Amino acid sequence: MPGIWFFDLDNTLHNASHAIFGGMDERINQWIIQHLQVGAAEADRIRREHWRRYGATLIGLVRHHGVDGLQYLEDTHRFDPRPLMRFERGLALKLAPLPGRKMLLTNAPSIYSRRVMAELDLDRRFHGHVAIDHMRVFGQFAPKPSKRMLRQLLARHRIQPHQAVLVEDSVANLKAARAIGMRTVLVRGYTRGAVRSSGYVPAHSAHQSGRASCVDCCVHSVAHLRRKAWLISSLDRTLADV
Missing domain, CATH: 3.40.50.1000 (HAD superfamily/HAD-like)
Structure with missing residues (x-):
């Protein structure tokens, strides 16, 4: 066994996929817009590209943009998923x-x-x-x-x-x-x-x-x-x- x-x-x-992913994608995009000072389309591209390449957007942001990984996770996931x-x-x-x-x-x-x-x-x-x-x-x-x-x-x-x-x-x-x-x-x-x-x-x-x-x-x-x-x-x- x-x-x-x-x-x-x-x-x-x-x-x-019902509701959480869509909202999470938007929160991540907004975080990228604010912290990397890019437009909405570029933020979405960055999020998707890093996820596809590394399996997690976090990794690309840490490696290529020098962000604080733990702060990123805290900021983008600070919500109540239960509803x-x-x-x-x-x-x-x-x-x-x-x-x-x-x-x-x-x-x-x-x-x-x-x-x-x-x-x-x-x-x-x-x-x-x-x-x-x-x-x-x-x-x-x-x-x-x-x-x-x-x-x-x-x-x-x-x-x-x-x-x-x-x-x-x-x-x-x-x-x-x-x-x-x-x-x-x-x-x-x-x-x-x-x-x-x-x-x-x-x-x-x-x-x-x-x-x-x-x-x-x-x-x-x-x-x-x-x-x-x-x-x-x-x-x-x-x-x-x-």
Whole structure:
């Protein structure tokens, strides 16, 4: 059985595409406009480009614009997400039968992720909470899809890659996890729903029409994982040469 399930947060445990992502994008754009002194179109371009290149806009802003990363996270995520949330009720009970420990692994900051996890009633049911402000390698921010960060995380918990499962809506993050020998589950429901309803592919999520080679298992919702646990635990995996 897998030792640890690492769960992403947005568009994995809840529907961030419903209302949260749009507002968050606007807050980030406004922050960039104010602090980098650029126009609206340029701010939007900067946000999108850094996210696509690094997996988190934060990294590009720190590396290329010298911003205070922690202040940026505080400024852009200082809001109450609860009125904007949509999620499956009873999620805690549906995840309870999964074998092994459960941890949150999110590129969102803890100021936001802890509020969301509390609303989901998962905060006290998970064994750990790793947010982007905790993801550091040699003192530098290293969020998903950093392979170095993932290896460091597994070493900290004294677990082999094949004993860990990453549950995500992002194929790029799953690809990194698969490359170091972790098992991978793609959650498609919330991203697909956003595409069907508006035709808009959220920049934060990876929309995949087919099944990528880095994906061991696909589910519409994390609530369906208990039906797939037997498959995940029986995967015949060869560890990557790390």
